[in-house]
Amino acid sequence: MSASARKPIRFGVIGGGLMGREFAAAAARWCQLDAGPHPPDFEPVIAGICDLSPAVRDWFNRNCPIEHDTDDYTALLSADDLDAVYVAVPHDLHERIYTDVVRSGKAMLGEKPFGIDHAANARITEAIEAHPKAFVRCSSEIPFFPGAQRIVEMVQRGAFGTILDVEAGFWHNSDLNPDKPINWKRQVAHCGEYGVLGDLGLHPLHLPLRFGWVPRDVRCVLNNVVTSRPRAAGDSVRVPCETWDNATMLTHVRTDDQDFPMTVSVKRIAPGHQNTWFVKIAGTRQSAHFSTENPKTLRTMPYASPGATQAWNVADVPFAPRYASVTGGIFEFGFADAIQQMWAAFCDEMTNGRDGMRQTGETPFHCATPDEARRHHDILDAALRSHGTGQVVSLGG
Numbered sequence: 001m002s003a004s005a006r007k008p009i010r011f012g013v014i015g016g017g018l019m020g021r022e023f024a025a026a027a028a029r030w031c032q033l034d035a036g037p038h039p040p041d042f043e044p045v046i047a048g049i050c051d052l053s054p055a056v057r058d059w060f061n062r063n064c065p066i067e068h069d070t071d072d073y074t075a076l077l078s079a080d081d082l083d084a085v086y087v088a089v090p091h092d093l094h095e096r097i098y099t100d101v102v103r104s105g106k107a108m109l110g111e112k113p114f115g116i117d118h119a120a121n122a123r124i125t126e127a128i129e130a131h132p133k134a135f136v137r138c139s140s141e142i143p144f145f146p147g148a149q150r151i152v153e154m155v156q157r158g159a160f161g162t163i164l165d166v167e168a169g170f171w172h173n174s175d176l177n178p179d180k181p182i183n184w185k186r187q188v189a190h191c192g193e194y195g196v197l198g199d200l201g202l203h204p205l206h207l208p209l210r211f212g213w214v215p216r217d218v219r220c221v222l223n224n225v226v227t228s229r230p231r232a233a234g235d236s237v238r239v240p241c242e243t244w245d246n247a248t249m250l251t252h253v254r255t256d257d258q259d260f261p262m263t264v265s266v267k268r269i270a271p272g273h274q275n276t277w278f279v280k281i282a283g284t285r286q287s288a289h290f291s292t293e294n295p296k297t298l299r300t301m302p303y304a305s306p307g308a309t310q311a312w313n314v315a316d317v318p319f320a321p322r323y324a325s326v327t328g329g330i331f332e333f334g335f336a337d338a339i340q341q342m343w344a345a346f347c348d349e350m351t352n353g354r355d356g357m358r359q360t361g362e363t364p365f366h367c368a369t370p371d372e373a374r375r376h377h378d379i380l381d382a383a384l385r386s387h388g389t390g391q392v393v394s395l396g397g
């Protein structure tokens, strides 16, 4: 397929920081996905940038075919030649910007947590419900790792039998350094009372929610370990570091045919862990474990018959993502690949609809939905209340 045969989806980026640039980099190497029998018939083109920082906008002008350059996001929303926006801004801005985007009629991939707190998320949800034709998805890329997708397929096949327990988490280590300077993610005004819950919570909850494993109750313990940080790099003045660093939630999942405990942990201070996302499922017929700590490795343990040997299989997963890539199967998959796969899923669903998605695999894996974002806020809000009261908080159901 020639590049011109791919339908351009013209994007504006609102917030061109860490994540905005990840999208730009993924879009710039779209030829990576010109592979396999059904290469994408769509291509993101970043034609607009909105950021308060001139340096950020310069970066986009240097690296993308920018036609709209602004520090006022409403200018992108009123640009008739833009089809969609990606919003990656601090959490206190989500509600205002996301609701304005939805009302503008542009498609949107919005960053998690989709609102600084439960109330903000409810108002975003309301705006989406009032505009049912709006195509809106929430960013969460790590489930696109091929190892995680193998686990998705196992769940879809019902391979686990009776589930005994599930553990999922997302752990970082950089905040172990008490001299790491403050940033907006450590300030309640910008990151919310949730702190780490909102910052990282969707990552480990995305797959459980997709599987229908919605907790009926939550008990949670939060830690705030580092309570002040330098105002800037090398600055001797320290300012309050207000947000929760670590959260451990023990939840009870009950579905029509399963009843099990699920532990979900999100940590800003997990010594030795740099962007470690993991899911472990123990079942009577199959167990499995995938972690980005060893991104090629998938551990599975089938238990086919009573008394069979219990031995873990440890396999390297080939580079075989949902959207075929020019990268050979012998190579390794990484964060930037997961971002690109997520973007392909967003553009694919927007272009071809859920049923027409050009992915490999029987059931397409689409991006996190606003409903999944809403359900994750229900869990985070309950977790916050559980820590505050020391009680188990019911989520109903």
Ligand SMILES: NC(=O)c1ccc[n+]([C@@H]2O[C@H](COP(=O)([O-])OP(=O)(O)OC[C@H]3O[C@@H](n4cnc5c(N)ncnc54)[C@H](O)[C@@H]3O)[C@@H](O)[C@H]2O)c1
Binding pocket: 014, 015, 016, 017, 018, 019, 020, 050, 051, 052, 053, 056, 071, 073, 087, 088, 089, 090, 091, 093, 111, 112, 113, 139, 140, 141, 199
């Ligand atoms: N999916 C992931 O893996 C992942 C990882 C990190 C962050 N995030 C999410 O992405 C979002 C942004 O985080 P980040 O790490 O990219 O932050 P960042 O601080 O690196 O970037 C935010 C950008 O927004 C800009 N900005 C601030 N106010 C603005 C305004 N009014 N209009 C336009 N631009 C404005 C800032 O100048 C900055 O460039 C957050 O929701 C965060 O939770 C997601």
